[in-house]
Amino acid sequence: xxxxxxxxxxxxxxxxxxxxxxxxxxxxxxxxxxxxxxxxxxxxxxxxxxxxxxxxxxxxxxxxxxxxxxxxxxxxxxxxxxxxxxxxxxxxxxxxxxxxxxxxxxxxxxxxxxxxxxxxxxxxxxxxxxxxxxxxxxxxxxxxxxxxxxxxxxxxxxxxxxxxxxxxxxxxxxxxxxxxxxxxxxxxxxxxxxxxxxxxxxxxxxxxxxxxxxxxxxxxxxxxxxxxxxxxxxxxxxxxxxxxxxxxxxxxxxxxxxxxxxxxxxxx
Amino acid sequence: xxxxxxxxxxxxxxxxxxxxxxxxxxxxxxxxxxxxxxxxxxxxxxxxxxxxxxxxxxxxxxxxxxxxxxxxxxxxxxxxxxxxxxxxxxxxxxxxxxxxxxxxxxxxxxxxxxxxxxxxxxxxxxxxxxxxxxxxxxxxxxxxxxxxxxxxxxxxxxxxxxxxxxxxxxxxxxxxxxxxxxxxxxxxxxxxxxxxxxxxxxxxxxxxxxxxxxxxxxxxxxxxxxxxxxxxxxxxxxxxxxxxxxxxxxxxxxxxxxxxxxxxxxxxxxxxxxxxxxxxxxxxxxxxxxxxxxxxxxxxxxxxxxxxxxxxxxxxxxxxxxxxxxxxxxxxxxxxxxxxxxxxxxxxxxxxxxxxx
Numbered sequence: 001x002x003x004x005x006x007x008x009x010x011x012x013x014x015x016x017x018x019x020x021x022x023x024x025x026x027x028x029x030x031x032x033x034x035x036x037x038x039x040x041x042x043x044x045x046x047x048x049x050x051x052x053x054x055x056x057x058x059x060x061x062x063x064x065x066x067x068x069x070x071x072x073x074x075x076x077x078x079x080x081x082x083x084x085x086x087x088x089x090x091x092x093x094x095x096x097x098x099x100x101x102x103x104x105x106x107x108x109x110x111x112x113x114x115x116x117x118x119x120x121x122x123x124x125x126x127x128x129x130x131x132x133x134x135x136x137x138x139x140x141x142x143x144x145x146x147x148x149x150x151x152x153x154x155x156x157x158x159x160x161x162x163x164x165x166x167x168x169x170x171x172x173x174x175x176x177x178x179x180x181x182x183x184x185x186x187x188x189x190x191x192x193x194x195x196x197x198x199x200x201x202x203x204x205x206x207x208x209x210x211x212x213x214x215x216x217x218x219x220x221x222x223x224x225x226x227x228x229x230x231x232x233x234x235x236x237x238x239x240x241x242x243x244x245x246x247x248x249x250x251x252x253x254x255x256x257x258x259x260x261x262x263x264x265x266x267x268x
Numbered sequence: 269x270x271x272x273x274x275x276x277x278x279x280x281x282x283x284x285x286x287x288x289x290x291x292x293x294x295x296x297x298x299x300x301x302x303x304x305x306x307x308x309x310x311x312x313x314x315x316x317x318x319x320x321x322x323x324x325x326x327x328x329x330x331x332x333x334x335x336x337x338x339x340x341x342x343x344x345x346x347x348x349x350x351x352x353x354x355x356x357x358x359x360x361x362x363x364x365x366x367x368x369x370x371x372x373x374x375x376x377x378x379x380x381x382x383x384x385x386x387x388x389x390x391x392x393x394x395x396x397x398x399x400x401x402x403x404x405x406x407x408x409x410x411x412x413x414x415x416x417x418x419x420x421x422x423x424x425x426x427x428x429x430x431x432x433x434x435x436x437x438x439x440x441x442x443x444x445x446x447x448x449x450x451x452x453x454x455x456x457x458x459x460x461x462x463x464x465x466x467x468x469x470x471x472x473x474x475x476x477x478x479x480x481x482x483x484x485x486x487x488x489x490x491x492x493x494x495x496x497x498x499x500x501x502x503x504x505x506x507x508x509x510x511x512x513x514x515x516x517x518x519x520x521x522x523x524x525x526x527x528x529x530x531x532x533x534x535x536x537x538x539x540x541x542x543x544x545x546x547x548x549x550x551x552x553x554x555x556x557x558x559x560x561x562x563x564x565x566x567x568x569x570x571x572x573x574x575x576x577x578x579x580x581x582x583x584x585x586x587x588x589x590x591x592x593x594x595x596x597x598x599x600x601x602x603x604x605x606x607x608x609x610x611x612x613x614x615x616x617x618x619x620x621x622x623x624x625x
Binding site for chain 1: 272280287335
């Protein structure tokens with residue numbers, strides 16, 4: 001692992017350059033006083049100032065993060081319960097059917113999901129806005145969480161549970177002291193994946209926003225009609241930094257929890 | 269388990285903080301009490317300061333939402349679930365919305381500033397008597413070009429110039445059946461609302477002759493191409509041309525004399541409106557001479573507001589490219605709703621042309 005062959009290293013470098021150059025290009029020009037992305041004139045904070053002066057834009061940014069956090073949290077809880085439920089099924093056929101249904105939701109096009117939600121919400125009379133966006137984000141995040149938690153549950157040795165029972169653990173103890181600590185990395189992975197899904201979703205959100213509630217992706221899409229202004233670059237820069245912080249946070253948690261779980265194993 | 273619960277609580281605390289911040293931010297600036305209206309407009313199509321000014325003057329809070337196409341807006345309004353008080357469709361969409369019974373008739377007594385609008389833009393065929401709509405901005409379809417990249421004798425005073433052999437592989441067309449077919453019809457001296465199969469076929473043949481000059485049929489990407497001098501000539505809307513010329517001063521815009529399309533974006537009040545008085549107040553506010561002048565200055569499209577034009581820079585309103593003189597105006601035509609059959613025919617012939625490229 002330490003010594004990658006030269007070709008592999010070059011390949012990796014190219015991949016990362018292709019992935020990151022557009023982002024840094026975008027952020028670089030958010031400091032351009034020139035007003036366009038054609039050539040760099042001089043350094044300025046004015047586009048960032050423009051973002052912070054526009055309260056509407058700030059509210060939309062906050063809404064986007066709020067929806068992402070809240071929907072991922074709820075989706076993680078639901079998804080983990082779902083995964084536990086699927087694993088506990090004795091009937092193999094039913095289990096596989098449920099799993100396939102879960103996967104269908106992951107691969108089905110966002111446009112279809114979005115349009116279906118719009119129709120559903122208008123039929124049952126849910127006002128478009130915060131609630132409708134939250135519900136649909138939870139809905140498309142749950143299958144992802146299930147998929148992240150399941151492998152952890154599958155690889156778990158069932159004798160761990162038997163041993164816990166033998167040592168006098170109740171069902172509740174088994175869940176909170178054995179299973180959940182064991183699958184914790186899967187749960188966190190599911191949460192963070194749901195977070196990124198929710199942050200950048202456009203297709204579903206587009207259909208279910210309304211009544212003044214909007215998220216960044218939808219807003220930027222409408223703004224782009226008259227050409228991308230550097231304000232969009234500035235917002236993108238801010239969002240990139242937020243995502244970076246989230247990833248760093250994820251790594252800190254992961255490192256701490258891997259220490260925790262080694263403790264658990266000692267205790268068991 | 270403990271760390272899971274801790275993390276969950278941390279997320280909830282952050283959410284609560286974010287929610288609180290959003291709420292306080294949203295409530296600042298609203299005088300409170302006098303109600304709320306929701307305005308549904310195109311992206312970047314209003315000066316944000318004017319929304320603040322409206323709230324300060326009337327106490328009505330404005331929830332402002334944006335859309336990017338007439339069709340997207342239609343779907344949201346048709347489906348309900350959101351209370352839009354004011355929307356800004358283009359003229360053909362006003363006609364469709366009228367047909368679907370989605371609009372509320374305007375109370376002209378509550379719109380005294382309607383008198384500011386140039387009568388030329390009122391009482392158009394898509395909405396006789398302006399029963400349902402008030403023009404917001406207007407424009408034409410024309411040719412934007414870079415004089416440095418083409419021979420001097422081409423000034424596009426006539427559509428004929430597009431067919432010039434010197435323009436081989438240099439022309440971009442906007443991807444719209446009505447716009448391109450309309451251009452061909454105009455160039456042959458016919459109305460762009462023609463409902464005659466033989467004439468349409470003639471226009472299609474004319475377009476196919478243009479094929480060697482056409483480099484692409486594209487949408488909004490035309491703007492950066494023209495701005496960066498990567499394309500020489502494009503058929504597009506005057507509003508888009510104004511944006512391009514704002515960023516690239518070399519560009520020129522021309523509305524050929526044979527005639528062209530005249531388009532409008534209009535204020536309407538959808539049936540879903542919950543604050544009809546507020547909606548009228550907003551429309552009336554936007555029709556005010558000073559407000560409209562400030563807005564026109566910000567948006568950069570052509571205003572139908574005669575009183576506002578007196579307040580605008582002389583240089584802007586005498587610019588014949590965006591405020592065409594009488595002789596050219598006479599030849600401008602508004603799109604009529606062709607009905608399903610003829611809309612289909614236009615698209616079909618346009619597709620035939622695209623396949624010949």
